[in-house]
Amino acid sequence: MLVLQAIIEGVLVGGFYALMAAGLTLVFGVMDIVNFAIGALIVLGAYLSYSITTHFHIDPFVSLIFTTPLMTALGMFIYVFLIKPIKTNKVVMSLLTMFAVATLIEGILDICYNSGFVQIHASYINNSLRIGKLNFPLIYVLSFLLSAFLLSCLYLVTYRTKFGRSLRASMQNPVAARLVGIDTDRVSMITLGIGIGLAAIGGMIFGTTNAFNASSSYDIISRLLVIVILGGFGSVGGALVAAIFMLVIQDVVAVVWSPVWGSTAFYMILMLVLLVRPQGLFGKKGVRAQ
Amino acid sequence: MSTDTTISQRPTPPSYEVPKAIRYGALTVGFLVLVIFPLVFNNPTISTIGVFAMIFLMAVTGWNIFSGYTGYIALGHAVFFGIGQYATAMLASYWQIPPGWETFLLIPVSMFLAGLAAIPIGLIVLRVRKHTFIVLTIALMFIFQLFAYNLRGWTGGSQGLEVSQPPWDGSIFNLPYYYVGLFLAIIAIVTSFMIRRSKFGLSLLAIRDDEDRARSLGINTRNSKLTAFVISAIFLGAAGCMYAMFVGSVYPQFSFDPAFDLELSIMAFAGGLGTILGPSLGALIISGAQQYFLITFGGANVFLIVYGALFILILRLLPGGVVPAISDKWRSHVVRKEQRILDSELEGPAEAGAHK
Amino acid sequence: MTLLGVEGIVKNYGGIQALRNCTMNFQEGAINGLIGPNGSGKTTLFNVMTGYETPDSGKVTFRGKDITNSTPDEVFAAGIGRTFQLTRIFPRLTVIENVHIAAQRKGLVAQMRQWSQPDERARALESLDFVGLTKLSREPAGSLSYGQQKLLEFAFIMVAEPKVMLLDEPAGGVNPTLLKHLGGRIKELNKTGVTFIIVEHDMEFVMGICDQVSVMHQGSALLEGKPEIVRNDPAVLEAYLGTDMTEVN
Numbered sequence: 001m002l003v004l005q006a007i008i009e010g011v012l013v014g015g016f017y018a019l020m021a022a023g024l025t026l027v028f029g030v031m032d033i034v035n036f037a038i039g040a041l042i043v044l045g046a047y048l049s050y051s052i053t054t055h056f057h058i059d060p061f062v063s064l065i066f067t068t069p070l071m072t073a074l075g076m077f078i079y080v081f082l083i084k085p086i087k088t089n090k091v092v093m094s095l096l097t098m099f100a101v102a103t104l105i106e107g108i109l110d111i112c113y114n115s116g117f118v119q120i121h122a123s124y125i126n127n128s129l130r131i132g133k134l135n136f137p138l139i140y141v142l143s144f145l146l147s148a149f150l151l152s153c154l155y156l157v158t159y160r161t162k163f164g165r166s167l168r169a170s171m172q173n174p175v176a177a178r179l180v181g182i183d184t185d186r187v188s189m190i191t192l193g194i195g196i197g198l199a200a201i202g203g204m205i206f207g208t209t210n211a212f213n214a215s216s217s218y219d220i221i222s223r224l225l226v227i228v229i230l231g232g233f234g235s236v237g238g239a240l241v242a243a244i245f246m247l248v249i250q251d252v253v254a255v256v257w258s259p260v261w262g263s264t265a266f267y268m269i270l271m272l273v274l275l276v277r278p279q280g281l282f283g284k285k286g287v288r289a290q
Numbered sequence: 291m292s293t294d295t296t297i298s299q300r301p302t303p304p305s306y307e308v309p310k311a312i313r314y315g316a317l318t319v320g321f322l323v324l325v326i327f328p329l330v331f332n333n334p335t336i337s338t339i340g341v342f343a344m345i346f347l348m349a350v351t352g353w354n355i356f357s358g359y360t361g362y363i364a365l366g367h368a369v370f371f372g373i374g375q376y377a378t379a380m381l382a383s384y385w386q387i388p389p390g391w392e393t394f395l396l397i398p399v400s401m402f403l404a405g406l407a408a409i410p411i412g413l414i415v416l417r418v419r420k421h422t423f424i425v426l427t428i429a430l431m432f433i434f435q436l437f438a439y440n441l442r443g444w445t446g447g448s449q450g451l452e453v454s455q456p457p458w459d460g461s462i463f464n465l466p467y468y469y470v471g472l473f474l475a476i477i478a479i480v481t482s483f484m485i486r487r488s489k490f491g492l493s494l495l496a497i498r499d500d501e502d503r504a505r506s507l508g509i510n511t512r513n514s515k516l517t518a519f520v521i522s523a524i525f526l527g528a529a530g531c532m533y534a535m536f537v538g539s540v541y542p543q544f545s546f547d548p549a550f551d552l553e554l555s556i557m558a559f560a561g562g563l564g565t566i567l568g569p570s571l572g573a574l575i576i577s578g579a580q581q582y583f584l585i586t587f588g589g590a591n592v593f594l595i596v597y598g599a600l601f602i603l604i605l606r607l608l609p610g611g612v613v614p615a616i617s618d619k620w621r622s623h624v625v626r627k628e629q630r631i632l633d634s635e636l637e638g639p640a641e642a643g644a645h646k
Numbered sequence: 647m648t649l650l651g652v653e654g655i656v657k658n659y660g661g662i663q664a665l666r667n668c669t670m671n672f673q674e675g676a677i678n679g680l681i682g683p684n685g686s687g688k689t690t691l692f693n694v695m696t697g698y699e700t701p702d703s704g705k706v707t708f709r710g711k712d713i714t715n716s717t718p719d720e721v722f723a724a725g726i727g728r729t730f731q732l733t734r735i736f737p738r739l740t741v742i743e744n745v746h747i748a749a750q751r752k753g754l755v756a757q758m759r760q761w762s763q764p765d766e767r768a769r770a771l772e773s774l775d776f777v778g779l780t781k782l783s784r785e786p787a788g789s790l791s792y793g794q795q796k797l798l799e800f801a802f803i804m805v806a807e808p809k810v811m812l813l814d815e816p817a818g819g820v821n822p823t824l825l826k827h828l829g830g831r832i833k834e835l836n837k838t839g840v841t842f843i844i845v846e847h848d849m850e851f852v853m854g855i856c857d858q859v860s861v862m863h864q865g866s867a868l869l870e871g872k873p874e875i876v877r878n879d880p881a882v883l884e885a886y887l888g889t890d891m892t893e894v895n
């Protein structure tokens with residue numbers, strides 16, 4: 001019974017990681033940027049929602065109306081002023097830039113909010129949902145539904161809209177995309193905007209389900225990195241499966257064995273998989289030699 | 291017409307390198323400055339900055355031997371730094387080494403252990419290519435941090451471990467650390483120099499430029515990468531040992547700190563990634579500035595902000611680093627001089643068809 | 647005697663059949679030409695033979711040994727060197743360093759010695775001199791023109807001294823005078839026992855130096871024979887110009 005509970009909880013929490021990993025993968029696919037700042041940005045989103053809910057007594061889900069556009073704009077700003085000017089060695093330079101952005105954000109948050117742990121509050125946060133003998137925190141279920149909804153939106157945008165077509169074209173072959181008149185700069189800007197806008201939503205979810213402080217970002221980013229490596233870089237579907245898979249494993253190990261080893265199991269699996277398949281579970285091999 | 295006219299008009303190409311006299315002169319001056327530094331500035335606050343600078347000097351030089359030469363940017367070298375630290379703390383208490391000179395004997399042990407650990411780690415992470423590699427190394431660092439937290443029996447968990455410090459007088463306390471650090475840093479730099487000059491080093495640079503091509507020219511890329519990885523880990527182990535001895539304590543979050551590799555890469559990038567002395571220059575300037583900020587601003591958070599902003603600035607303004615910028619300047623100076631000589635030759639005796 | 651052979655190679659990329667049941671043999675000591683229209687699978691065949699791609703099925707043999715699943719470095723160690731259609735040089739290293747990379751050394755101690763040893767330097771400079779790049783030897787290789795990069799690749803493959811050289815379109819972007827010179831060198835090396843397999847669209851070049859020519863069409867071998875015979879074969883013309891030609895004739 002406990003194991004079943006752990007599995008379902010793993011799936012529920014996995015939804016959040018899947019959504020964040022999808023954003024990470026999308027950004028990576030379009031512009032070869034490993035958005036290392038995503039952890040710090042999620043925590044930033046969490047703090048924004050936290051401030052809004054505590055000061056104005058607004059429901060955390062409603063706070064997203066303010067935080068999401070704000071963070072989307074931040075993403076576009078980062079693209080225009082920090083990423084676009086990079087000319088050489090893009091993969092490494094942009095990763096280091098995002099690393100620096102993460103450090104900057106962490107420092108700012110630490111000053112603004114001190115290092116004490118906080119959690120976003122809502123009246124229903126301690127309610128839970130009973131199904132048979134199982135008991136799930138309501139907030140987990142709501143978060144999962146929100147994540148699933150956003151993931152479907154993301155899917156529709158990428159596969160059913162004109163922007164999505166430009167986006168996929170830029171992912172597959174940026175040079176050719178530019179040749180057929182796609183403004184890849186604009187696509188990149190919007191993609192990073194979306195990727196970071198999602199962090200606002202992710203932050204709210206993270207902040208309602210966990211107590212956090214400025215350095216929680218490392219917890220998030222370390223897990224997300226494992227998930228995207230496992231999923232095979234650039235494969236959104238892979239990231240989804242890997243996210244759910246990993247979180248379920250972690251929760252089951254935590255229940256069966258000990259919570260301490262839950263996250264260790266997470267990393268052990270990564271190592272084992274990479275020994276067998278260096279390109280990750282769903283990744284493709286490199287390009288051909290001409 | 292003989293084809294030979296198209297070939298080798300000028301068999302001796304000009305050298306674009308800064309002349310030996312200038313290079314060695316600068317090196318000697320730099321060396322002397324480092325040797326007398328703590329004697330001139332004998333204020334402990336300043337010589338503390340010096341000790342940290344030496345630790346980072348050897349760390350970044352080691353890091354550059356792998357990442358700078360092969361182009362594989364490792365962001366998890368904190369693993370080896372941390373192994374050096376924990377090895378020092380654990381062995382000092384396990385072997386009951388009395389605080390004092392004897393502790394320094396742990397340096398070679400830490401180097402050995404870090405190098406040893408680098409073999410299996412390298413075998414795993416070096417199977418993947420560039421960006422996956424970067425991310426994997428970061429993930430690896432988190433794994434070690436987790437172990438340090440969880441294996442409480444050995445590591446003390448979040449309580450950390452202590453390395454008891456020798457009862458030396460405050461006025462000279464820093465000197466042994468400084469000079470041992472300087473000595474190790476020089477060994478690292480000489481190693482880096484020898485590697486850069488060797489066929490092995492050339493293979494590493496070939497891997498940086500086109501790994502697959504290098505393989506098809508008979509370079510055993512796996513062994514070359516692994517060797518460089520292990521050598522670089524050894525110096526990180528030394529740095530870790532020095533750090534633990536000097537600071538006197540180790541904690542999971544500081545030994546296996548993601549910001550550590552950020553610091554190393556900012557130093558290397560600022561000075562010139564993949565050059566022999568660029569990273570050293572970066573280490574001296576930036577770790578000096580870093581300690582200064584830490585002392586001036588106190589709180590770690592302001593420090594993080596300054597650091598992040600500084601890094602963004604460096605990446606924007608000096609993406610290639612200081613040393614390449616200087617050699618570029620020199621190069622264009624040589625080219626201009628060449629051009630002038632060529633021009634004056636053209637004005638001289640009858641010349642025809644020498645234009646390209 | 648067959649030196650390098652492929653047998654029933656199949657290689658698919660998604661829906662594209664790059665190689666379909668390709669069987670071909672290359673003779674020891676010969677200059678083999680490999681021609682065929684664009685997209686007929688020549689480069690893919692090279693990739694399969696040199697370990698850059700694993701075939702879906704089929705076998706690659708070298709001196710009778712199976713090397714199908716060998717990695718590029720193993721293939722090189724066996725004695726097969728290659729150049730690439732889109733040149734692959736080391737752009738951030740200087741021209742002379744590029745050539746030195748190809749100089750072979752055995753053993754750890756030798757690896758740790760300076761890269762610029764006098765004997766290797768002499769060979770490197772000789773080979774650069776041959777392709778006319780001496781005066782650019784201290785420039786970064788990435789700053790060379792496309793044709794010059796091709797020549798550089800040829801220069802370092804010569805220094806590597808493989809027993810078999812696979813050249814993928816060596817003439818592309820190289821001026822005619824130098825091309826003749828290159829052809830001469832290929833013949834010279836061939837006399838010392840080096841086997842060549844050359845993919846080339848420049849028919850004059852191919853017919854001028856090759857002892858044997860194989861034609862590929864749509865991923866498999868169409869025919870092989872002496873250059874004069876291949877040149878006049880209607881099937882070859884058909885392959886190049888499309889099926890409609892025969893109907894017109």
Ligand SMILES: Nc1ncnc2c1ncn2[C@@H]1O[C@H](COP(=O)(O)OP(=O)(O)O)[C@@H](O)[C@H]1O
Nearest residue numbers: 288659662664683684685686687688689690691
């Ligand atoms: N990595 C690849 N992915 C997809 N298609 C490929 C790949 N490599 C080769 N092809 C296809 O295989 C066919 C043969 O290509 P190639 O070997 O380059 O021909 P050639 O060198 O004779 O011009 C072409 O249709 C090409 O598009």
Ligand SMILES: [Mg+2]
Nearest residue numbers: 688689690731
């Ligand atoms: Mg081709």
